[in-house]
Amino acid sequence: MTPKRIAPCDVVVTSVSPPRGPARGSCDVARTRVAGLTPGHRIAETPVPKGAFVTNTSTGPSPEPVHSSSDPFGFFGLTYDDVLLLPNATDVIPADADPGTRLTRNIRLNIPIVSAAMDTVTEAPLAIAMARQGGMGIIHRNLSIEDQVRHVDTVKRSESGMIKDPVTIGPDATLADLDELCAQYRVSGLPVVAEDMTLLGIITNRDTRFIPREEWATRTVDTAMTRMPLITAQEGVSRAETIRLFSQNRVEKLPLVDDAGRLTGLITIKDFDKAEQYPDAAKDDEGRLRVGGAVGFFGDGWERAMALVEAGVDALVVDTANGHTHGVLDMIARLKKDKAAAHVDVIGGQAATYAGAKAIVDAGADAVKVGVGPGSICTTRVVAGVGVPQITAIYEAAKATRPAGVPLIADGGLQHSGDIGKALVAGADSVMLGSLLAGTAESPGDLVFYQGKQFKTYRGMGSLGAMQTRNGTRSFSKDRYFQADVPDEDKLIPEGIEGQVPFRGPVASVVHQLVGGLRQTMFYTGASTVADLKENGRFVRITAAGLKESHPHDIMMTVEAPNYRSR
Known part of the structure; x- marks a missing residue:
């Protein structure tokens, strides 16, 4: 028999004999992928030097489906707990x-x-x-x-280097309208513009701080805003010039206008702060x-x-x-x-x-x-x-x-x-x-307390909770599982569950x-x-005993690490 390289178990097959009993060992099962073998065939092999039972997936076998119609059980599946990565010579510093x-x-x-x-x-x-x-x-x-x-x-x-289409507000809007917009977009103020986008002023929480809230429903923006002239710049202003304008004028928002005074963009000091705080964003x-x-x-x-x-x-x-x-x-x-x-x-x-x-x-x-x-x-x-x-x-x-x-x-x-x-x-x-x-x-799941500990709700998109209309909230998830045509929600076939995970x-x-x-x-x-x-990277397959050895064992864990929780 001509030797043949197989994956994901790097051995060279040299001969095959009929079954003599149940297959033993994790790699015995994997070898059944060769020539349509079934579990139980004995395989004589020549180990690959310095790498037996190891796979390099970067090259891998030819891009052919491993499942064969002549061997319906020949497709052997592995998951994360079935493998480890081999250590290698290194001069890499983690940082x-x-x-x-x-x-x-x-x-x-x-x-x-x-x-x-x-x-x-x-x-x-x-x-x-x-x-x-x-x-x-x-x-x-x-x-x-x-x-x-x-x-x-x-x-x-x-956040943005420059907001090209900033949220704006008109002078006749109420302070209640302003408050709603600022809450929706999580901003502290808005440019005030006319219908043709001419910049009229700006209004921030500094302008409204001492106005009683009971007046916000009737008080209009133009009665509280900071009017033109404002510190402005034109689109294309350099970063250095922007920082100079912020520093020299002690402002936090820099409207960008064209030659006709129409608003074309907005730069905020917070975006500069965030860029420094999150350099890898x-x-x-x-x-x-x-x-x-x-x-x-x-x-x-x-x-x-x-x-x-x-x-x-x-x-x-x-x-x-x-x-x-x-x-x-x-x-x-x-x-x-x-x-x-x-x-x-x-x-x-x-x-x-x-x-x-x-x-x-x-x-x-x-x-x-x-x-x-x-x-x-x-x-x-x-x-x-x-x-x-x-x-x-x-x-x-x-x-x-x-x-x-x-x-x-x-x-x-x-x-x-x-x-x-x-x-x-x-x-x-x-x-x-x-x-x-x-x-x-930051996840949208509800925070709940259970037995003195914090958890957040978590559910699959195939769960009944995600696919059913509950509390007047329509579900848009049924078609993900090809059940959009099911008229009666009691007839849905869920493919997920609802539960909770520890708050992290x-x-x-x-x-x-x-x-x-x-x-x-x-x-x-x-x-x-x-x-x-x-x-x-190269894999080594492990047994159930190898998985057990990989996790903490023979000890009662008293303090959980931030990156490991008991199974």
Whole structure:
């Protein structure tokens, strides 16, 4: 028999004999992928020097589906707990490791983490916090179009090098109107303009501080604003000149006007402060924080997508439970051909196989999202009996994405910071997190107390709570699981659960631990960049005993570490 190299178990097959009993050992099962063998065949092999039972996924086998019709059980699946990364010679200092990566063809992030498009995970507050840390948030679509657009707009307006279309107010508006706008956009004041956008003045909380609130409903803006002339500049003013104007005139907002005195933009001192406070923030070409938005392909999917594009979204995520369908693929192709959306990258999902990822790539997607059923709140694999363990799903999908130069997002199933490095070595370029971020202060889940401890509510988008209309709130999540045509909500088939996760504090602290863990991964494996890690990282499979040994054992833990919780 001619020797043959197989993966993900680097051994050379030299002979095969019939079964003589049950297979033993984790690698015995994996070897059944060769030539349609079934568990129980004995395999004689020649170990690969210095690397037996190790896989290098950067090269991997030829991009062929490993499942064979002649061997329906030959596809062996691995997940995060089934593998570890091998240490390597290193001179990398963790603090110097660069965790930057590509999210899509055209979007680069400073950390390989995005937050999931879930209604208990990502709305504007968490998306802002994620972008400031160098990642990105995907605003969920279990909202009306107007509300989802508002969240995207809030992220985009939260900070900017220059606000090109600042929120303004007219002189005849009331102070109550002003207060409502300032609360909505989280600003302390607004420029006051005429109908033709001529700048009339500016009004801030300094102007209204000593006006009794009971007068706000009737008092108009023009009675309290600071009138022209104001300190202004023209569009294109340099950073140095802007700082000089702020410092010399002790102002915090600098309106930009044209030669006719019409407002064309606004610069605030807070944006300069935030740029220094968050140097790694993920920003677009205009200096605004990056944000994504989830859309479907059914019903209002196209209208929602166009509204998000108009709002300035950086990426659209065609977000369904199975992306290997005509509806999803057609939506991706249509978005990529539409001139209005040409500047917005499109992410397609979900995929869990080579064929699924290849179809999404061929449709024109700028990134592929991988994961069917790995999430902590997902029941797809037990309700439908469908899915692929996540490491194998990433590995198989990467055979389609890597040759095409399309980034891969590993979505779901991550429990610890070490899983991020495993996902990257398996073929991902970034990871999408749900449960690890659901317990943060910025997530929209409710804060609850249980047995003296703080928790936040967390649910799957396939749960009944997410798919049903409750308390007068309409659900927009049913079509994600292809159940939009179910007229009776009592007849829905849920693919997720509702629960709660421990409160974990601010996003910044959680992301610090996650990225710190990734930097440690890069140190141990000798990788100074994510590209190095993907190229040179190698796996070793472990047994159940190896997994037990990997976690703290034979001790009663009295103080939990910030990056580890007892199982």
